[in-house]
Amino acid sequence: xxxxxxxxxxxxxxxxxxxxxxxVIIMGEDVHMLRSAHYTRFGQQRVFxxxxxxxxxxxxxxxxxxxxxxxxxxxxxxxxxxxxxxxxLNHMAKIETFSGGxxxxxxxxxxxxxxxxxxxxxxxxxxxxxxxxxxxLTIVVPSNPxxxxxxxxxxxxxxxxxxxxxxxxxxxxxxxFLGRLGRQTVxxxxxxxxxxxxxxxxxxxxxxxxxxxxxxxxxxxxVSLGVGLHRALEAADQLAEHGVDCEVIDLRCLQPLDxxxxxxxxSKTGRLLVVxxxxxxxxxxxxxxxxxxxxxxxxxxxRVCLEQTIPYAxxxxxxxxxxxxxxxxxxxxxxxxxxxxxx
Amino acid sequence: MxxxxxxxxxxxxxxxxxxxxxxxEAGAISGEMHLGTGEEAVAAGxxxxxxxxxxxxxxxxxxxxxxxxxxxxxxxxxxxxxxxxGLCRGRGGHMHLFSKTHxxxxxxxxxxxxxxxxxxxxxxxxxxxxNIAVAFFGEGAMNQGMLMESMNLAVAWKxxxxxxxxxxxxxxxxxxxxxxxxxxxxxxxxxxxxCQEVDGLDVMAVAETAGDVIGQMRKNPQPFFLLARTSRLDxxxxxxxxxxxxxxxxxxxxxxxxxxxxxxxxxxGSGPVTRIKSLMHLLALLGDSRKDVREHKTDPLFLTRQQLxxxxxxxxSIEQDVARQMEQLVDSxxxxxxxxxxxxxxxx
Numbered sequence: 001x002x003x004x005x006x007x008x009x010x011x012x013x014x015x016x017x018x019x020x021x022x023x024v025i026i027m028g029e030d031v032h033m034l035r036s037a038h039y040t041r042f043g044q045q046r047v048f049x050x051x052x053x054x055x056x057x058x059x060x061x062x063x064x065x066x067x068x069x070x071x072x073x074x075x076x077x078x079x080x081x082x083x084x085x086x087x088x089l090n091h092m093a094k095i096e097t098f099s100g101g102x103x104x105x106x107x108x109x110x111x112x113x114x115x116x117x118x119x120x121x122x123x124x125x126x127x128x129x130x131x132x133x134x135x136x137l138t139i140v141v142p143s144n145p146x147x148x149x150x151x152x153x154x155x156x157x158x159x160x161x162x163x164x165x166x167x168x169x170x171x172x173x174x175x176x177f178l179g180r181l182g183r184q185t186v187x188x189x190x191x192x193x194x195x196x197x198x199x200x201x202x203x204x205x206x207x208x209x210x211x212x213x214x215x216x217x218x219x220x221x222x223v224s225l226g227v228g229l230h231r232a233l234e235a236a237d238q239l240a241e242h243g244v245d246c247e248v249i250d251l252r253c254l255q256p257l258d259x260x261x262x263x264x265x266x267s268k269t270g271r272l273l274v275v276x277x278x279x280x281x282x283x284x285x286x287x288x289x290x291x292x293x294x295x296x297x298x299x300x301x302x303r304v305c306l307e308q309t310i311p312y313a314x315x316x317x318x319x320x321x322x323x324x325x326x327x328x329x330x331x332x333x334x335x336x337x338x339x340x341x342x343x
Numbered sequence: 344m345x346x347x348x349x350x351x352x353x354x355x356x357x358x359x360x361x362x363x364x365x366x367x368e369a370g371a372i373s374g375e376m377h378l379g380t381g382e383e384a385v386a387a388g389x390x391x392x393x394x395x396x397x398x399x400x401x402x403x404x405x406x407x408x409x410x411x412x413x414x415x416x417x418x419x420x421x422x423x424x425x426x427x428x429g430l431c432r433g434r435g436g437h438m439h440l441f442s443k444t445h446x447x448x449x450x451x452x453x454x455x456x457x458x459x460x461x462x463x464x465x466x467x468x469x470x471x472x473x474n475i476a477v478a479f480f481g482e483g484a485m486n487q488g489m490l491m492e493s494m495n496l497a498v499a500w501k502x503x504x505x506x507x508x509x510x511x512x513x514x515x516x517x518x519x520x521x522x523x524x525x526x527x528x529x530x531x532x533x534x535x536x537x538c539q540e541v542d543g544l545d546v547m548a549v550a551e552t553a554g555d556v557i558g559q560m561r562k563n564p565q566p567f568f569l570l571a572r573t574s575r576l577d578x579x580x581x582x583x584x585x586x587x588x589x590x591x592x593x594x595x596x597x598x599x600x601x602x603x604x605x606x607x608x609x610x611x612g613s614g615p616v617t618r619i620k621s622l623m624h625l626l627a628l629l630g631d632s633r634k635d636v637r638e639h640k641t642d643p644l645f646l647t648r649q650q651l652x653x654x655x656x657x658x659x660s661i662e663q664d665v666a667r668q669m670e671q672l673v674d675s676x677x678x679x680x681x682x683x684x685x686x687x688x689x690x691x
Contacts, residue, residue, distance in 0.1 A: 015606070018612075019609075030515050032517070032628075033584075033625070033628070036602070036625055037602045037603050037606040039625070040621045040622050040625070041606040041607065041609055041618065042613050043620065043621050044617065044621060044624075045613065045617065047621075049521065050522065051514065051519075052454070052483045052487060052515075053487060054487075055488050056486075056488065083454075117374060118374045119374030119436070120438055120439050120451065121434075121439070122439060122450065122451045122452060123374070123375075177584060178374065178375055179373070179374060181376075181580065181582025181583070181584075182582040182584070182595070183367075183370055183582060185368065185369055185370025186373065309434070311434045312373075312374075312425060312433060312434055312435055312436030312439070313425030313426070314373050314425055315425065316425070316434070
């Protein structure tokens, strides 16, 4: 058992994979500094600092993966994947299908996401729902160091493309690089249990597509991931004081999505609340509603999502992102709604 | 006198950057802060020749140009404090400053100022003959496909677009020379763009060159590539961990270098020569990151002041004037500060 930060857990998984397999390489902007330990140990033949040319180096990662390497390509922030979208949407996601399953593309796109430190709407998006809508991609969003470690191990070993999203409020190194920057004058609402934690010594890879019930309850199912999961757990504590007994599920992956765990929980509680830091429309929250409907359930449903371009001002940003208060209010309305109907 | 006017412009731009730095340090401005300190001569030399109807697209260091275009400093400061009365109602922040009145737009996506300015230039050509568009970007952006594509577009469509490359030799924490092939001037020339290099620390040289070029572009719509060497006096962003490590190797760098040292000696991995080479590269970067600092030969303001003083000019009264204006600006914002920037936790 080792206690470590979220970012250290990911770095360790990458370090171990690089030591075990010389085909695992890192490429991306500033990786000599961001991954200085990897750069020192494995040198310039394994760690490639890239120019600010996302469309080119993400595209090159696809080619490298198709021809025998196992690249971990770092795009600093998921917002910048916009520049490299063709490589993601039209290439890495499609190679395996286009080749009739005969050619795979084993790469990991490692990228930081999420808001809560006042960097504006072009640097704080999550976008995981958009990626998850594209067949052929695996989308991973861990919420704590152990999961981050295990899922990164699985991602590197996986024979297809994986988008690995690390939330900046969980990743101390990213929060320092983009939000704090040496200042003692700024504060962030960091979920302590997600930013630091134990990684079991014997832990190896963690399979994709396995959601986990973080809290059991009978009245209401809350489904979330990343930082939203921690906000949901905090809300569940408050809701318990209001007599609403919540079950909280951490999805961990959007693609493949563990529908079974969600459906089992909702069939017990009859109420589904989705907490998603991604955009509300046409995304994960609607997808989860569809999945439970398709299973034959008709639960009471609500969602707490991002409904606008993330405003720069921190007080507006705090309202725009799913926060504990919004979750509690939505859950209380959901719980009360059914009671009123019961009467 | 042109020199003194340009100097005054530079002092104004610098002073506003330093006001931003102060508010950022106090935690009243959140997120990253990419100061334009070191780019003032380019901003002053180019904006001097811009007029109403010209459009500019800016990168993540937009403030010196916006300041010199005459965007209200109180609105800009209020914006960065996240206030409803800010330039963009607190929605944009320092990388996303927009002034429709000045046809000025900024973006935090490296290289994106090229395509945007191509559109601005197209509008100028069709609707406002005689007007031009200017794209400001760094040499790091020169490796973005979208910027190179917009150079091709500008030539193919004969757009009145001035590409201004502010070459500070750094792409975040990467030395641009390490990731850039060939010469930037030859690259631009390869698109058929008329090109010129200018010392971007010499405000008179920038102003003269920009004046000639822009004058020609107004008469005969066509693009131009101006390569100006600048400096990055306050690092990529304020609080840049690389410079902090360089300045405080024991405190700030201790953790990072502890980890580096551990893996320098770890079994499995590259041979010792490769490892030492990597380590030396990192140490060289830390050393380099300290070279561009204020009050130094890479500081355009310092250089211009020196020249003017040697010519017997009074720079001090200009600086005092500007300092007074900035004090008033800071006071004006403090007086009616409602929620403040960072959650209203910090009194200014």
